[in-house]
Amino acid sequence: MPTVxxxxxxxxxxxIRTGIDIDDxxxxxxxxxxxxxxxxxxWYIDVRCSxxxxxxxxxxxxxxxxxxxxxxxxxxxxxxxxxxxxxxPSESPLKLSRRLPxxxxxxxxxxxxxxxxxxxxxxILRNVAINWRERLRSLGMTQAA
Numbered sequence: 001m002p003t004v005x006x007x008x009x010x011x012x013x014x015x016i017r018t019g020i021d022i023d024d025x026x027x028x029x030x031x032x033x034x035x036x037x038x039x040x041x042x043w044y045i046d047v048r049c050s051x052x053x054x055x056x057x058x059x060x061x062x063x064x065x066x067x068x069x070x071x072x073x074x075x076x077x078x079x080x081x082x083x084x085x086x087x088x089p090s091e092s093p094l095k096l097s098r099r100l101p102x103x104x105x106x107x108x109x110x111x112x113x114x115x116x117x118x119x120x121x122x123x124i125l126r127n128v129a130i131n132w133r134e135r136l137r138s139l140g141m142t143q144a145a
Contacts, residue, residue, distance in 0.1 A: 002054040004061045006072075008128055008135070009044035010117070013037065018135055020061050027058035028139035043112040043121065044093075045128055047072055051104030062136050071100055073129045075108045080125035083110075083118075094121075 005021040011033075019029030047065075055061045065072065079096040093111035100106060110125060112118035128135065 001050050001052060002056065004049045004054050004064065006047040006065055006136070007044060008124075010042045011038065012040040012042055015039075019139060020058065020065070020136075022054075022056065022058070022061055028062060028141060030139050041113065043117045043124065044110065045076075045125060046093075046107075046109045047076070048107045048109060049104055051100075051102070053102065054104060058141060062139065066133055066136050068100060068104075068106075069132050071098060072106060072108075073132050074098075075106055076125050076129035076132075079108045079110065080122040080129070083121050083125070 003021070003023055005024075006019075007021065008016065008018045010016050013034060015031055015033035015035070017029060017031050019026050021027065049065075055064045075096055075098050079094065082096065083094060093109045095107055095109045097105060097107040108125075110121055112121055
């Protein structure tokens with residue numbers, strides 16, 4: 001079944017990567033921060049979508065995620081409400097799933113490596129929700145490997 005995943009992740013070296021994967025291949029992305037040498041993740045947020053009619057190309061995926069902003073943002077906010085003081089590592093990753101009227105399953109997943117970052121997850125989730133459209137629009141095409 002086709003998948004589209006929006007991701008945002010913070011690295012130990014201070015960088016933040018945001019992007020969209022289609023079937024586990026990054027098609028759009030943006031990197032903010034220093035290009036350092038430690039890509040170890042401190043935290044991540046994924047919006048994982050799966051369904052038979054998901055788009056198969058980068059721009060169509062971006063537009064689909066933007067058109068479905070309302071239920072996706074609501075899921076991000078609902079998950080933020082479930083993590084008011086942090087995340088116990090035994091519950092990692094924390095997930096919340098919803099089914100859209102068009103039959104697409106959306107799962108918001110998040111995790112953090114340390115307690116300090118885990119306590120920030122509600123604010124990070126809300127930041128992604130608040131800036132959903134802007135983050136999508138800021139993504140550029142990923143170079144083929």
